[in-house]
Structure formats: structure tokens, C-alpha cells
Amino acid sequence: MTAGPQRPTLLSRLLGARETGLVLIILVLFVLMSFASPHFLTWSNMRAMTMAFSVEAIVVVGMTILLISGGIDLSVGSVTALSMVIAGLLFLSGVNPWLAALIAIAACAGIGAVIGFFVTVVGLHHFIVTLAAMVIARGLCLLGTGGRPLGLYDLPASVKWIGIGSLGPLPVAVAIFAVVVVVFDLLLRRATAFRLVYYTGSNPRAAAYAGIRTRRVVLMTTVLCSTLCGVAGIIYMARFGSAQPTFGVGMELNVIAAAVIGGASLSGGKGTILGAVLGAVLLSLVSSSLALLNVSVYWQDIIRGSILLAAVTFDHFLVSRQAAGGRG
Amino acid sequence: MRSISKTIRNGVAAAALLGASASMSGAAGLACAPGETYVMNVMVSAHPYWVPVFEGFKQAARALGCEAVFSGTPDYDITKQIASFEQVLVKQPAGILLHPMQADPFIEPINRAIEAGVSVTTFAADSPRSKRTAYITSDNVAEARFAAEEIVKAVGDSAEYGVLENPGQSNHDLRVTALIDYMQASYPKMKLVGRQATNQDPNAAFIAVSAMLQANPNLAALWIPESGSAEGAVAAAKAAGRRLVIIHADISPTTLAEIRAGNIHMALNPNQGIQGFIGFMNTFLGAHSDLIDPFNDWKISGFNPMQIPFVDNGFAVITKANADAFVLEDYMKGRN
Numbered sequence A: 001m002t003a004g005p006q007r008p009t010l011l012s013r014l015l016g017a018r019e020t021g022l023v024l025i026i027l028v029l030f031v032l033m034s035f036a037s038p039h040f041l042t043w044s045n046m047r048a049m050t051m052a053f054s055v056e057a058i059v060v061v062g063m064t065i066l067l068i069s070g071g072i073d074l075s076v077g078s079v080t081a082l083s084m085v086i087a088g089l090l091f092l093s094g095v096n097p098w099l100a101a102l103i104a105i106a107a108c109a110g111i112g113a114v115i116g117f118f119v120t121v122v123g124l125h126h127f128i129v130t131l132a133a134m135v136i137a138r139g140l141c142l143l144g145t146g147g148r149p150l151g152l153y154d155l156p157a158s159v160k161w162i163g164i165g166s167l168g169p170l171p172v173a174v175a176i177f178a179v180v181v182v183v184f185d186l187l188l189r190r191a192t193a194f195r196l197v198y199y200t201g202s203n204p205r206a207a208a209y210a211g212i213r214t215r216r217v218v219l220m221t222t223v224l225c226s227t228l229c230g231v232a233g234i235i236y237m238a239r240f241g242s243a244q245p246t247f248g249v250g251m252e253l254n255v256i257a258a259a260v261i262g263g264a265s266l267s268g269g270k271g272t273i274l275g276a277v278l279g280a281v282l283l284s285l286v287s288s289s290l291a292l293l294n295v296s297v298y299w300q301d302i303i304r305g306s307i308l309l310a311a312v313t314f315d316h317f318l319v320s321r322q323a324a325g326g327r328g
Numbered sequence B: 001m002r003s004i005s006k007t008i009r010n011g012v013a014a015a016a017l018l019g020a021s022a023s024m025s026g027a028a029g030l031a032c033a034p035g036e037t038y039v040m041n042v043m044v045s046a047h048p049y050w051v052p053v054f055e056g057f058k059q060a061a062r063a064l065g066c067e068a069v070f071s072g073t074p075d076y077d078i079t080k081q082i083a084s085f086e087q088v089l090v091k092q093p094a095g096i097l098l099h100p101m102q103a104d105p106f107i108e109p110i111n112r113a114i115e116a117g118v119s120v121t122t123f124a125a126d127s128p129r130s131k132r133t134a135y136i137t138s139d140n141v142a143e144a145r146f147a148a149e150e151i152v153k154a155v156g157d158s159a160e161y162g163v164l165e166n167p168g169q170s171n172h173d174l175r176v177t178a179l180i181d182y183m184q185a186s187y188p189k190m191k192l193v194g195r196q197a198t199n200q201d202p203n204a205a206f207i208a209v210s211a212m213l214q215a216n217p218n219l220a221a222l223w224i225p226e227s228g229s230a231e232g233a234v235a236a237a238k239a240a241g242r243r244l245v246i247i248h249a250d251i252s253p254t255t256l257a258e259i260r261a262g263n264i265h266m267a268l269n270p271n272q273g274i275q276g277f278i279g280f281m282n283t284f285l286g287a288h289s290d291l292i293d294p295f296n297d298w299k300i301s302g303f304n305p306m307q308i309p310f311v312d313n314g315f316a317v318i319t320k321a322n323a324d325a326f327v328l329e330d331y332m333k334g335r336n
Helices: A010-016 A018-036 A043-068 A076-092 A097-122 A126-145 A157-164 A172-190 A192-202 A204-209 A214-240 A251-261 A273-292 A297-327 B011-024 B050-063 B078-090 B104-115 B140-155 B170-186 B202-215 B227-239 B253-260 B272-287 B328-332
Strands: B037-043 B067-073 B095-098 B119-123 B134-137 B160-165 B191-197 B219-224 B245-249 B266-270 B308-312 B315-318
Touching: A018 A273, A043 A076, A043 A172, A043 A192, A043 A214, A043 A251, A043 A273, A043 B202, A043 B227, A076 A097, A076 A126, A076 A214, A076 A251, A097 A126, A097 A157, A097 A214, A157 A172, A157 A214, A157 B227, A172 A192, A172 A214, A172 A273, A192 A204, A192 A214, A204 A214, A214 B202, A214 B227, A251 A273, A251 A297, A273 A297, A273 B202, A297 B191, B037 B050, B037 B078, B037 B272, B050 B067, B050 B272, B050 B328, B067 B078, B078 B095, B078 B104, B095 B104, B095 B272, B104 B119, B119 B272, B134 B272, B140 B170, B140 B219, B140 B245, B140 B266, B140 B315, B160 B170, B160 B202, B170 B191, B170 B219, B191 B202, B202 B219, B202 B227, B219 B227, B227 B245, B227 B253, B253 B266, B266 B272, B272 B308
Parallel strands: B037 B067, B037 B095, B095 B119, B119 B134, B134 B308, B160 B191, B160 B219, B219 B245, B245 B266
Antiparallel strands: B266 B315
């Protein structure tokens, strides 16, 4: 009688996970920063850091699922700004702010549907369609506001609460982010419809031959990404009490970087919500640490880029070693 | 009560211009010929900063019976602004009030315009090595010194302060470096504990100020060279439950509301209307230089006799007491 293949232990699975490398890097940074600044490992700093990255990380979740399905969205910054502008304009014209927020999120979902239509029905690439959407959404922001930021200081306190309020010790924005992460992580792991996202992204043709409606999957992930931009826009609007037509310029680069650092592949089929969140945490941690240490602004971009390159290289070698170990 | 309108430091030139226009407005020569057109050319043409500037430009144009046109590129792109400037030149206006995005790339286009008989005045940003006839702007150093004095008045002369900045934009850079230099020279016990680049982005400012507040429990004041970052800074202070003396340059509806609520100490806003009005007057006078024969070498050296190196349009101090005068929507009602 021969022994069957051994089931991997929890420890070996943990060590084999791509996220482990990122966790290690984040832990190292935590340890270094706790020595470098006495204010780093304080509750108020942790609260400030999680508030800082949580809203953008909601968009990272949407981008990660879209990347897994093989798409990409360059319009996330513009669509987030458009959500703020639509909700702001409606509020200023007398619409109930909660209804205004829902309409704005629905409008963002609509933009996602239009992008999805051009990708799945017309057959254009996500890159070019979302590039056009980025420009159009920014233009709509400028058109709607006349180029001027909207002052929304008079938003009701109940609306501002989602941007700056707390549920006990937990900031509301962080709570919303946590719910988004848990829901979509569970869906990606457990729900059949979301498992199809991986099959579609890793080999769309094979997925189609297997009977998966890949166009429907891509449409769904595109709409989801834009919808989460809408949600993020509403939280930003509540936090800052304003809607700037130029808000979110360059956001797409941060969001894509966080997702890719977290293990999502630009060619589709790979990625996890946990990895993406860790990528966003790492980016935010580096930014907050440089500010905390009051590093010269002229050095910050160089240091930030170098640390990120080092982190991704370290992670790459870690994953390569694990893959080699698995084969051996 | 605090004075709304602050210094016009090189006021002699400005006052001379205003006086000249007031006393001579009915005289022959100080009026436009039918169809005489002046153009204001900018980059990021949808930016709200231009709205009151162009309003001042139009008011001056109306007073002299001239046509006023707004032009520019919606992009933050030097090549596109130069293209829009050249498209304006094709139409041969009498003059152009120009905000050159960068100094040197505009030397040749400005000089070509001057040689073609088009008067060019720069505003809010300059091309000093070109042949433009005048430059009108805010005195960013004066703004920074004023802010420094206000910070010291509010928190004392031995406190901790921070700055946010927007590296690469010259007027913002000057506002920041001038304040730091002035503090070092005049109040050496004032300690600069935080300096972060937030580039007009409220979210970047929220992140930076959140960290700054954690690292510096005694941080008392912030100087911010624009309003976008001020929105993020005040949100961060509120989220951390901290009171800070925040002073910023420029104004937005949200920072105006925060000033009214007492969360922002004050804002220093360039007198945009004066910038547009005097900018027009300079451009007009550059196009009508036959009105003046000054005691200098203009005839043998060949420059425009209406040359004015620098005019300061002054700045307004916006506080809780006078905030109602700075609602742009109210100001623009009934104007187009």
C-alpha cells in the first residue's frame, strides 16, 4: 500500500500564500517605524492611517476584481469625482442628500454599464474605452460645476458622519471599507458567479468554450468597479464637505499599483481581495511613514518609488522560491 | 476691523494707471476703435480663479468701449497653451493679457506677437525674458509675511507650525519658502515641524496632516499656499479632534464655509478683479503707446514706452467678519 499525497498543513498553506510576503514587508516596516517614531504605534495614528487609505481601498477592491476578469479601468479617479459632483449638484438643487448619493452611485454604475457595452458588445479594449471614459467623466465634472468646486458645507451631519464620524472607536469610513472587503472576499472565494471571474480572466476563450458567459462576467466586473467608485466619491464628499471637479486626478495609478502589488495580474486571472488590501496598506504605510518622519518632500517620491520597487522585487523572489520549492 | 484690501506695494504704478484712466477716459485716444479686441489667454481654462479676473478684464474693456474675449486651453499642457495663444494671434487682436504656464517657452511666441504689433501683458505668472510690456501679479512674499505675522499673533512666537506645498508651481513655492524664511529671520523660536507636498489634493492633504498631527502633538498652526489642500487639512484636524490655526491662500466655497465656522483662521486671496482690470489697462496702454512720450531711451532703444516691470494687484484678507463678500456665486449673479 502506498501513501497518498499529503494534505498541505495550515502553516504550509500560509507560507505558500502570496500575501505572506506582503504581510512580512508590512510587519518589517511597522517594526522599523515603531523605533523611528514614538508616535507610530499609537491608536490615534493607526486610526488616522486606516482613515487615510480606507476610501481609496474601496476602489482598489473594484479594480482588483476587474483586473482578475482581464479588464482595467483608467477612469476610476474621474468617475469618483463625478459621483461627488452629481451628488453635490443634486443636493444644492434641493434633493435629499441620501437620494442624491444613491442617484450619483447609480449614475456611476451606468457609466460602468456604458464602458462594459463598448468592451463586450462593440469589442473595444478596456484600456481605450476607459481612457475615453476618464476624459468624458472629467469633462462632465467641469461642465456641471463650471470648473468651480462645489461648497457642500451645509450637508446634514448624518451625511458628513459617513466621512468623518465613528462607530465607537471605529471610523465609519473604515467600517464601510471593512464591509466591502469582507463581502467581496467571501463572494470571490465562495460564490459561483464570482469564481467565474477567475476563469474568464485566466483564459477567456477556454471559459467561453466551457459555457461561461464571459461577456456577462466582464460587464458585471466593469459595472462593479464604477459602482464602488461612486461609493468612494460619496464618502469623500462627506469627508471634505466639497466636490472638486479636479478631484482624483492620478488616482488610477495608485489604485492599479495597490492591486498589482497585492498580486493581481494585469493579464487577468490572478489576484485576491486580501492581497489588494495589503497592497493598499503598504502604499499608505509608506506615505504616512514619510510624513510622520517629516522626510523632505523632494526626497519622498524617490524613497516611495524605491521602497515599492524593493517590496515588489522581494515579493517576486519569495513567490519564485516558493514555486521552485513546490516543484522540487 | 481688518482691512479687506491689502497693500498694493508697487502702488505707484497701479495708482498712476487708475488715475490716468479716470481722468482721461473721455479724451480722444483713450478709447477703442470699433471692433478693437483684447483677449485673455490662460491654461486650465475651467479653473475658477480666472472667473473674477476675466470679470475685471471685461469691466475695463466696457469702460473703454473695447471687445473682450476669453481664450485658452482646458489642459495643464504648455504645448496646448502655446497653440491656443497662436490661434489667437492669427486673429490679430489689439492685445493679449496672458497667463504663461511656463516662462521660457513663451519667449518666442510673445516676441513674435509684439513684432506683429500685438500688445502683450502677463499676469499671475511671467515670462520675464520676453518683450511683454507689463507684468501684474500678487506679491506672494507679502502674502507669506502677512500670514507669518498672523500665525505668530495667534499662537505666540515660540510655537510649532507646519506647511503644505505644491512643488513646481512657482507662486505656491514662493508663498511657502517666503514664510519659512521670514519665520527663521524674524521669529527664530518658531519651529517648522512638518513640510508635506499635497499638490492641491484634499485627500493627499488629509493623509499628510493626519500624520503630521500624530508626529507633532504640539503642532499649533498650518500655512497652506492654496485652498484644495486646506479642505483636506481642516478635515484631518476635525477627524483628529485637534484645533489648529490654519491660514491658506486663495479661496474655495468649502474653505469659505470653514472660515465662517471658525475652523480656518483666515484666507489670503489675490485681488483677482484688480488683476483683470489693471491687466486690461496695461494691455490697452501697451497697444496705445502713442499716448505717452516718457523721459527715457525708448526711442533709440526701441522698446514700448509703456513698459511697466511689475504691478502688484494686492490681496484680500478673508475672515469670519467679511466672508460674505467672497461668495463667487453671489458676485457673479447677473453677470455673464
